Amino acid sequence: MSLYNYITYIEYLNKKLSGFFENQKEYICCKKGCAKCCKHGNYPFSEIEFRYLMFGFKKLDINKQNEIKNKIINLNEEKITSSEKYLMYECPFLFNDECVLYDYRGIICRTFGLMYFRKDGSTKIPFCAFDGLNYANVLDTETKTISEGKFEEHGYKQEPLAFNVHYNFLTDKDHEFGYGIEFGERKTLLDWLIEEFHIQ
Ligand code: SF4
Numbered sequence: 001m002s003l004y005n006y007i008t009y010i011e012y013l014n015k016k017l018s019g020f021f022e023n024q025k026e027y028i029c030c031k032k033g034c035a036k037c038c039k040h041g042n043y044p045f046s047e048i049e050f051r052y053l054m055f056g057f058k059k060l061d062i063n064k065q066n067e068i069k070n071k072i073i074n075l076n077e078e079k080i081t082s083s084e085k086y087l088m089y090e091c092p093f094l095f096n097d098e099c100v101l102y103d104y105r106g107i108i109c110r111t112f113g114l115m116y117f118r119k120d121g122s123t124k125i126p127f128c129a130f131d132g133l134n135y136a137n138v139l140d141t142e143t144k145t146i147s148e149g150k151f152e153e154h155g156y157k158q159e160p161l162a163f164n165v166h167y168n169f170l171t172d173k174d175h176e177f178g179y180g181i182e183f184g185e186r187k188t189l190l191d192w193l194i195e196e197f198h199i200q
């Protein structure tokens with residue numbers, strides 16, 4: 001599985017996403033050291049995204065690699081004993097609230113924080129809005145929707161917008177065809193890691 005075309009796609013995606021984040025900057029609080037979105041999730045990864053992540057992993061020093069492997073062993077135990085269908089966990093690549101594989105992170109990691117459209121056309125507000133972060137300044141906490149009134153009241157220049165950045169859309173057949181890539185199988189990040197490191 002060649003990573004070359006995938007890297008080209010990631011460069012394109014980074015540019016596109018940074019335009020969206022810039023457009024929405026009046027509502028965005030993302031900054032280095034804020035990592036709520038890496039602390040409670042199951043993180044879908046396609047095979048090519050995972051291979052790119054592992055490409056970055058191999059560049060880490062051996063002590064860091066071992067620390068990460070130990071975290072994965074613990075998460076696997078948690079998964080085995082959990083009664084939840086989908087275990088939600090802190091990503092093992094998070095250290096002191098920073099991603100040690102930031103440049104190699106997955107697509108879901110890159111889009112998190114923006115509002116996006118679901119398949120049915122409805123709008124998904126990032127969960128951190130309910131923790132006082134992204135879009136909290138225009139959130140109506142009772143209706144759990146974006147408040148037009150608050151947007152006008154604050155006199156923001158750009159209205160709060162959702163974008164077409166759903167994970168399934170960004171990894172669909174059209175993108176595969178357009179960039180000559182194959183995303184391959186999809187699993188949660190933890191499932192990929194358990195398999196990669198042969199954890200029992
Ligand atoms: S998406 Fe939310 S939780 Fe994640 S870095 Fe941005 S503000 Fe923080």
Ligand code: SF4
Pocket residue numbers: 037038043091092093094098099100101102105106109
């Ligand atoms: S890979 Fe990095 S950005 Fe993605 S969830 Fe893990 S720590 Fe967060």
